[in-house]
Amino acid sequence: NEAKLQALLSRPVRRRAPASAERKVKEFFRSCLDRAEIDRLGPRPMLEVIGECGGWDAPPGRGDLNELLYKTQGVYSAAVLFSLTVSLDERNTSRYVIRIDQDGLTLPERTLYLGQDEESEKILAAYRVFMERLLTLLGAEHVEQKAQEILQLEQHLANITVSEYDDVRRDVSSMYHKVTLGELQRITPTLKWKRLLDRIFHDNFSEEEEVVLLATDYMHKVSDLIRVTPSRILHNYMLWRIVVVLSEHLSTPFRDAIHELSKEMEGNEKQLEPGKICLSQANKHFGMALGALFVEEHFSSASKAKVQQLVEDIKYILDQRLDELDWMDEETRRAARAKFDVDEKTYFKNILNSIAFSIRLSVKKIRQEVDKSAWLLPPQALNAYYLPNKNQMVFPAGILQPTLYDPEFPQSLNYGGIGTIIGHELTHGYDDWGGQYDRHGNLVHWWTERSYSKFLKKAQCIVNLYDNFTVYNQRVNGKHTLGENIADMGGLKLAYYAYQKWVREHGPEHPLHHLKYTHDQLFFIAFAQNWCIKRRSQSIYLQVLTDKHAPEHY
Structure with a gap:
C-alpha cells in the first residue's frame, strides 16, 4: 500500500479549489519532503513556540x-x-x-x-x-x-x-x-x-x-x-513535553x-526514507483525504461485496459456536448473540494547523450527538479494529488488499488471510476487555455470574499457556496479552469453520498447479503469513514490555 499511496501523492493536483482535500494533502506531503527548507529554518519554529510559552526557566x-x-493540552x-x-x-x-x-x-x-x-x-x-x-x-x-x-x-x-x-x-x-x-x-x-x-x-x-x-x-x-x-521545574517539564511532540518535524x-x-x-540501524516519513505524516494528519484517493483508485465495489459475504459467513459460524459452548448458559448466550447483531506552506506550520484543527474537532464533540459510524482509521490503513464502546468492527479498504485478500485468490487463502483477521476482531467483543461492554457499547456486566466464572477459568488456561513462552530470554506476559490471544485463537477457529462452510456450499477448490499443499494447508499457511516479521532483540524487549500482542511467532 505504501508504494500505491506515494504514487498517488506524487501525481499533479487535479482539484485545485482552495477547499480541495486533494490539494491540501498533496501540498502537505510536498512541504514535508522539502528538507532543504526545513533545514534552513533549523530550530526557529520550535524556539517561537517556546517563546510563546514563556521560555525556559519561567522568568x-x-x-x-x-x-x-492550557497551552500544552489545549493548543x-x-x-x-x-x-x-x-x-x-x-x-x-x-x-x-x-x-x-x-x-x-x-x-x-x-x-x-x-x-x-x-x-x-x-x-x-x-x-x-x-x-x-x-x-x-x-x-x-x-x-x-x-x-x-x-x-x-x-x-x-x-x-x-x-x-x-x-x-x-x-x-x-x-x-x-x-x-x-x-x-x-x-x-x-x-x-x-x-x-x-x-x-x-x-x-x-x-x-x-x-x-x-x-x-x-x-x-x-x-x-x-x-x-x-x-514551579521552574514544572514549567521546564511541560515545555519539554511540547518539544517531544513537535521535534520530529524539525531539521536534520x-x-x-x-x-x-x-x-x-x-x-x-537506518533512518526511514523521507518519503516513508512524509507518507506516515500525511496518513496521520490528512488520513481521510488520502483515503478517498486510495479507494477511488484501488478498491472496487465487487471487493466490498465479497468481503461482506465473508464477514457474514464468519458471523454465522460464531452463532453456531455459541450453541456449542457447554460453559455458557442460555441467558448469557442470548446476550452474546444480541451483541454481534447490532449494527502550504511551511511544514512545521502545517503540523501546528493540523493539531489545532484536531483539537477543535474534539472540543466540539462535547455538546454533539455521538456519530457511531465515524472511523478511527482512514480507508488506506493496513489494519483493522474492534471498538467495544461502539460494538463496531472496521475493516478499511487498505487491509482488503493482497496478500491478505484478493477476489481472484482461492478462498482458502482469503479465509486464512483476511478471514482470520475478521474472526479476530469479532472475537474481541467477547474477550476479557470487550466482554465488559454490552451490545450497545455500554459498560454493563451482561454475563451471568455462573458463565463469567467459567469464562475466567478458560481465560486463565490461556494466561498459563502464554506465561510459559519466552523470546530472547524475555517471558511473555500471559495476562497482559490475554485479549489478543483470545482473539487470535477464536479468530482462527471461526475463519476455519467458515471456510469449511464455504466448501460445503460451493464444493472443494481445485488444487493449485505445482503446489503440493491442500487447501486446508493453504488456509493455515495464509494465517501464518499474516505474522511474518523480523525483529531485533531491542524491539522484542520493548514489545514484551509494552505491547498487548504477544511476539508474532506465538
Whole structure:
C-alpha cells in the first residue's frame, strides 16, 4: 500500500479549489519532503513556540502553571501530568464526556524509568543523552541540570503510574469514576479545573458538570507532586513535553537525535526514507483525504461485496459456536448473540494547523450527538479494529488488499488471510476487555455470574499457556496479552469453520498447479503469513514490555 499511496501523492493536483482535500494533502506531503527548507529554518519554529510559552526557566511573572497547562493540552495536544480527552461515556455511549487519565511520561512504559534490568538502564541512559542533545539544539542553558530535573520529575510520575498490564487497568468498571468539576477540584486542589476546561472548550462549565476520572489515586498524588515541585521545574517539564511532540518535524539534527534514541530502544540501524516519513505524516494528519484517493483508485465495489459475504459467513459460524459452548448458559448466550447483531506552506506550520484543527474537532464533540459510524482509521490503513464502546468492527479498504485478500485468490487463502483477521476482531467483543461492554457499547456486566466464572477459568488456561513462552530470554506476559490471544485463537477457529462452510456450499477448490499443499494447508499457511516479521532483540524487549500482542511467532 505504501508504494500505491506515494504514487498517488506524487501525481499533479487535479482539484485545485482552495477547499480541495486533494490539494491540501498533496501540498502537505510536498512541504514535508522539502528538507532543504526545513533545514534552513533549523530550530526557529520550535524556539517561537517556546517563546510563546514563556521560555525556559519561567522568568518571574511569566510562569503561570495553569496558563502553560492550557497551552500544552489545549493548543499543542501534549499530555502533561495527565491526559485530557473527549471520549464516549463508557456507561452511556449515546453521549461524549471529558475523560481524565494518567499520562505525561515520554518513555512508553513506567518500568523503563526505574532501571529494573540492564536493558532498561541502557534505554534510560539513551533518553538522558537525547534530552541533553535536544535542549542543546534549542539553546537552553544549564542543559545537564535541566535534563536531570525533568527526568527526576518523570521518574516521580512513573512511580505513581500504574502499568497498563496491571489488573486494575484491565477492569474498566473499577477504573470508571464519574465526578463533578467541584469534586475534581477537591481531589486535585493545585489545579484550576474550571478555568482550564472553560478555555479549552470555549464554554462556561458549572461546578456540577460531570467528567470521567479513570485514575483517582494517581490524580491525588499528582496534585501533591505539583505542590512540592518548584514551579521552574514544572514549567521546564511541560515545555519539554511540547518539544517531544513537535521535534520530529524539525531539521536534520533533531531527526538524527530521535533516530539515536530509536536505535537504542528498537534496534533501528537506518533512518526511514523521507518519503516513508512524509507518507506516515500525511496518513496521520490528512488520513481521510488520502483515503478517498486510495479507494477511488484501488478498491472496487465487487471487493466490498465479497468481503461482506465473508464477514457474514464468519458471523454465522460464531452463532453456531455459541450453541456449542457447554460453559455458557442460555441467558448469557442470548446476550452474546444480541451483541454481534447490532449494527502550504511551511511544514512545521502545517503540523501546528493540523493539531489545532484536531483539537477543535474534539472540543466540539462535547455538546454533539455521538456519530457511531465515524472511523478511527482512514480507508488506506493496513489494519483493522474492534471498538467495544461502539460494538463496531472496521475493516478499511487498505487491509482488503493482497496478500491478505484478493477476489481472484482461492478462498482458502482469503479465509486464512483476511478471514482470520475478521474472526479476530469479532472475537474481541467477547474477550476479557470487550466482554465488559454490552451490545450497545455500554459498560454493563451482561454475563451471568455462573458463565463469567467459567469464562475466567478458560481465560486463565490461556494466561498459563502464554506465561510459559519466552523470546530472547524475555517471558511473555500471559495476562497482559490475554485479549489478543483470545482473539487470535477464536479468530482462527471461526475463519476455519467458515471456510469449511464455504466448501460445503460451493464444493472443494481445485488444487493449485505445482503446489503440493491442500487447501486446508493453504488456509493455515495464509494465517501464518499474516505474522511474518523480523525483529531485533531491542524491539522484542520493548514489545514484551509494552505491547498487548504477544511476539508474532506465538
